[in-house]
Amino acid sequence: MKEITIIGGGLAGLISSILLQRKGYEVNLYEKKQFPFHRVCGEYVSDEVRPFLERNSLFPDASHPSRIRTFEFSSVKGRRFELPLDLGGFGVSRYVLDEFLYQIALKEGVNVVTKQAITDVRFIGDKFLVKTGSESFESKIVIGAYGKKSVIDNKLDRGFTHKRAPFIGVKYHIKTDYPKDKVALHNFQSGYCGISAIEDDKYNLCYLGSREMLKKHGSIEAMENMVVKQNPFLKEIFNNSEFIFDKPEVINEFSFSPKSAVESHILMTGDTAGLITPLCGNGMAMAIHSGKIVSESVSTHYTKGQLNRQALEEDYIRTWNRTFKKRLRVGRRTQALFGSSFTSEVAVSLMRNSSFFAYQIMKNTHGQPF
């Protein structure tokens, strides 16, 4: 019988594993890949998590993340506006950040099992039966930190798995001539592309596009030439930058539909509990924050070997909803302003005429520093 099993070694899984290990639990984290590795992500982290990371010696100072203070937005046709960010953030690649946290987890005694996917989890008689490809074991608590989608979602028959999701995400690292303190979101027909500095004079170039557009043009390259580069800022960046990867990181089939924070008694964290639209630049902060709140709920309701499961689940759901539900909803609604010629023009006009409108969106799509 394992005490705590965490499925997935992204930010939510790594942060919760370290915090729970520090509280004295026996923690087992299963990650299907091997660290370090690249992920599709814009790699802009809201400063709301900075005090928490610094206080807990979890901020990757040695990698010198970029400091980001300004926001730029352009419509499909290239009309733009720029304004200071209310909170700001930092830029660091997932390759560096996740590896940094993974090394801390190992050093502090988390049992991290890599290259091992969890294939099934069932709740039977007040404990979980967990399966990998090669073994099965029991666990008192299971935390789902497996990101946007996994076979486990299908096994649990979660509602959002019934619909095909229309999105694709594509990421590059590039070297280019661009202000280091700026994060930009440039629209194109059916999507938007972010650019911001990360560590070592590199930049992240990452976009959310549509599967349908990819199908229509036949390849990522053709879609970029025909669609993405119609925005003049993106054309300039794509044509005049050095691309570091041989080929882009790509993901598809992920959903922004509402999910639940607890499903079949599994405590869901990060994207597994709800994926915020990338335009908000808040998914990484939410994954880190949910790792913190799940570890606090567990340590409140599982003490001296005694687990009050019902109180734990109620407390976690309440805290999760209070902390994240509103910004997920605002993020879904705001996404409607992106990715079309007409609505992106409207958004630029609104934001040019009233910075109040832009600040309201910013304020409501991220949280306060904690």
Ligand SMILES: Cc1cc2nc3c(=O)[nH]c(=O)nc-3n(C[C@H](O)[C@H](O)[C@H](O)COP(=O)(O)OP(=O)(O)OC[C@H]3O[C@@H](n4cnc5c(N)ncnc54)[C@H](O)[C@@H]3O)c2cc1C
């Ligand atoms: C295009 C795009 C751009 C984005 N840009 C930004 C941005 O700029 N800023 C921001 O804050 N957020 C951004 N996000 C969101 C952000 O990437 C996520 O919210 C964040 O990565 C969530 O972290 P996580 O720990 O929940 O999941 P993940 O980081 O996805 O980690 C999940 C882990 O679980 C592992 N796993 C999956 N299934 C299993 C299994 N069965 N067994 C074992 N392991 C498993 C996976 O390999 C993975 O390592 C973006 C998202 C997209 C799609």
